[in-house]
Amino acid sequence: MNSLAYIYLMRLKNGIKELIKKPAQLIYILFLLGLIIFSLTAGDNRSAETAFRDSAELTAMATALYIVMFLMTVHNGFSKGGAMFTMSDVNLVFPAPLSPSRVLFYGLFRQINTSLLLGLVILFQYGWLSNTYGVSVMVLLSLFLGYVATVFLGQVTAMTIYTLSSSDEGLRKRLHALVWILTALLVLYAGLYVWQFAGDGILSAAAAAANSLVARCFPVGGWLGWVFAASVSGTIFIPGLLAGLAWLALLVGLINISDRDWYEDVLKTAELTQSAVVAQRKGNLEAVPAKVRIGRTGLNKGWGADTFYYKHKIENRRGGLFLLNRSSLIFAVLIIIMSLFMREGGIAAIFAFATYMQLFTTVMGRINKELTIHFIYVVPEPPFAKLVQSLREMLPGALIEAVIIFIPVGFILGLGKADIATCVLARFSFALLFAAGNIIVERFWSGASKMLTIFLYFLIMVVLAAPGLILAVLASSNLMLISENVTVFLMMAIANIPVSFLVLFLCRNMLQHAELNY
Numbered sequence: 056m057n058s059l060a061y062i063y064l065m066r067l068k069n070g071i072k073e074l075i076k077k078p079a080q081l082i083y084i085l086f087l088l089g090l091i092i093f094s095l096t097a098g099d100n101r102s103a104e105t106a107f108r109d110s111a112e113l114t115a116m117a118t119a120l121y122i123v124m125f126l127m128t129v130h131n132g133f134s135k136g137g138a139m140f141t142m143s144d145v146n147l148v149f150p151a152p153l154s155p156s157r158v159l160f161y162g163l164f165r166q167i168n169t170s171l172l173l174g175l176v177i178l179f180q181y182g183w184l185s186n187t188y189g190v191s192v193m194v195l196l197s198l199f200l201g202y203v204a205t206v207f208l209g210q211v212t213a214m215t216i217y218t219l220s221s222s223d224e225g226l227r228k229r230l231h232a233l234v235w236i237l238t239a240l241l242v243l244y245a246g247l248y249v250w251q252f253a254g255d256g257i258l259s260a261a262a263a264a265a266n267s268l269v270a271r272c273f274p275v276g277g278w279l280g281w282v283f284a285a286s287v288s289g290t291i292f293i294p295g296l297l298a299g300l301a302w303l304a305l306l307v308g309l310i311n312i313s314d315r316d317w318y319e320d321v322l323k324t325a326e327l328t329q330s331a332v333v334a335q336r337k338g339n340l341e342a343v344p345a346k347v348r349i350g351r352t353g354l355n356k357g358w359g360a361d362t363f364y365y366k367h368k369i370e371n372r373r374g375g376l377f378l379l380n381r382s383s384l385i386f387a388v389l390i391i392i393m394s395l396f397m398r399e400g401g402i403a404a405i406f407a408f409a410t411y412m413q414l415f416t417t418v419m420g421r422i423n424k425e426l427t428i429h430f431i432y433v434v435p436e437p438p439f440a441k442l443v444q445s446l447r448e449m450l451p452g453a454l455i456e457a458v459i460i461f462i463p464v465g466f467i468l469g470l471g472k473a474d475i476a477t478c479v480l481a482r483f484s485f486a487l488l489f490a491a492g493n494i495i496v497e498r499f500w501s502g503a504s505k506m507l508t509i510f511l512y513f514l515i516m517v518v519l520a521a522p523g524l525i526l527a528v529l530a531s532s533n534l535m536l537i538s539e540n541v542t543v544f545l546m547m548a549i550a551n552i553p554v555s556f557l558v559l560f561l562c563r564n565m566l567q568h569a570e571l572n573y
Contacts, residue, residue: 058151059161086510091178095192107189110287112258112396115265117198118280119392121205125276126238128209129216159310166210167203174202183397183404190287197286201279208275208303215306237273244269258395271295275302361444362434368448383452386412387460394464402468402540406478409460410485414516416456417449417489438566442559446490453486454479473537477544484523484551491558492516498565519558523550 074081140148140162148158177199184190190198220227248264249257264270271281281295390409397404434441457479465475492515500511527546536542 058153059148059157062148063161063165082510087175091175094179094181095195108187108396109259109262110188111262111266113184113188113190114280114284114287115262116392116396117201117283118265118270118277121201121279121283122241122270122273122276124202124205125209125212125274126234128206129212129234155311159307163207163211163307166207171203174199174206177202187397194286197283201283204299205276205279208279208299208306211303211306212275215309218310241270241273261395275299278302361447383416383456386416387456390460391463391467394467398468402464402470402474402478403543405464405468406481406544409464409482413482413485414489414513417486417493432566439559439563441566442494442563446559449486449490453483457482457486470540471538474540474544477541477548480548481544481551484548484555485520487555488519488523488551489516491555492519494562494565495558498562519554520551522554523547526550 074084144162148161178195181190181192181195184195216227216230220230245261245264248267249260252260252263255263265280266284271277271284278295278298282292282299284290285292285295390405390412393408394405397408461475461478461482464470465478470478492512495515496508496512500508523546526549527543530546531539531543536545
């Protein structure tokens with residue numbers, strides 16, 4: 056049997072055995088598949104008289120998503136390359152008597168699997184896409200495949216850039232400048248286009264700019280957006296598809312014909328990935344970037360338990376912008392952009408989408424990283440005081456994130472000041488609630504498998520959010536405070552905050568003993 060095929064099949068076989076030995080992972084996968092099937096079958100609530108929005112908005116969103124994901128992935132090529140190989144590949148495949156080209160195609164084939172997993176979130180969007188734009192399952196699958204192809208080609212591009220420029224600082228700077236220039240030109244073109252045709256409506260002008268020939272000629276993201284647009288409108292897709300295939304062939308050819316030993320270049324990326332995995336197993340969940348903004352050193356403030364608060368403040372200052380990390384800012388911009396297209400569904404649909412995205416930003420909080428290392432447990436302070444001080448740092452960031460999101464969203468939807476204020480309050484209360492859910496998981500299931508932890512986390516969050524949702528539904532039909540939105544969001548906040556504090560009180564002694572099973 057071909058050696059590379061044997062390795063790939065053995066990895067697949069061992070993965071299946073792992074599911075049998077760990078039923079929690081199998082349950083999680085079945086649960087995920089069930090959610091996907093439910094989303095594809097029960098998400099279509101439209102009627103025959105439903106008026107759909109212009110499909111040009113959908114193709115514009117897809118093109119913008121593809122371009123942004125491609126640029127974000129390519130950016131890694133200037134620092135650490137594409138993560139296409141692991142240390143097991145370095146130890147087993149690289150020393151084998153195989154040609155580098157065959158090993159490269161093996162890595163490309165494996166990267167397709169990773170890209171498929173990253174694109175699963177697209178399949179959960181069928182409900183609102185179908186009800187808003189009337190898309191079919193086949194159109195959703197084409198959107199999914201376009202996202203997968205974007206991530207895949209982005210990883211290959213990142214690897215190519217790193218391979219060709221890792222030993223040439225001048226070439227890397229020129230390529231980096233070229234990427235920024237192309238991006239700036241595209242943004243300038245879109246801005247001028249929207250400014251010129253703003254009389255037709257900003258949203259219509261932005262959609263027209265994203266669907267223009269200039270945007271569709273942008274490397275990879277624009278080409279794949281062209282292909283997706285063809286699946287929606289039935290126009291020709293061959294130019295975009297051919298451009299993508301030609302780009303892949305060009306990248307593979309450059310890697311193979313270059314005199315660079317790309318094994319050595321990929322080795323550094325594999326080592327960085329492996330070191331991050333080892334650090335997570337030891338409890339250090341935050342990888343150190345290549346460049347860190349140090350500024351002033353030392354805590355200067357803090358004594359006892361509140362030392363953790365000032366420590367987290369310094370970490371936030373060094374690793375984020377305006378008290379928010381980059382992921383939170385990206386999610387905030389995404390929610391604001393999505394509100395332009397989801398405004399027909401009202402603030403309830405946008406708030407639900409924003410709350411769903413908040414799950415991921417809350418998981419990346421400092422408290423979750425602190426609980427996995429032993430220092431917080433050995434500090435001779437009351438456990439509850441340490442827990443509260445560790446949670447204290449998230450409050451300003453959660454409030455600022457809510458303000459950044461819902462003030463623009465409120466203007467887009469034409470909401471009143473009271474509606475915006477209660478949206479901010481409800482969003483802030485969900486930050487507390489999600490943090491409480493994290494504490495429950497860490498308190499009772501510390502060290503459990505990642506899949507089981509995620510499954511339990513979502514299940515617990517449904518239980519914790521249920522009182523607020525029930526109270527909001529009951530109040531909306533029996534009580535009216537200024538407006539229905541104010542009533543619903545205020546009731547959610549009134550229920551979420553006490554539930555969060557109750558969880559903190561019940562878990563107040565969780566820092567008394569370290570129950571780490573890593």
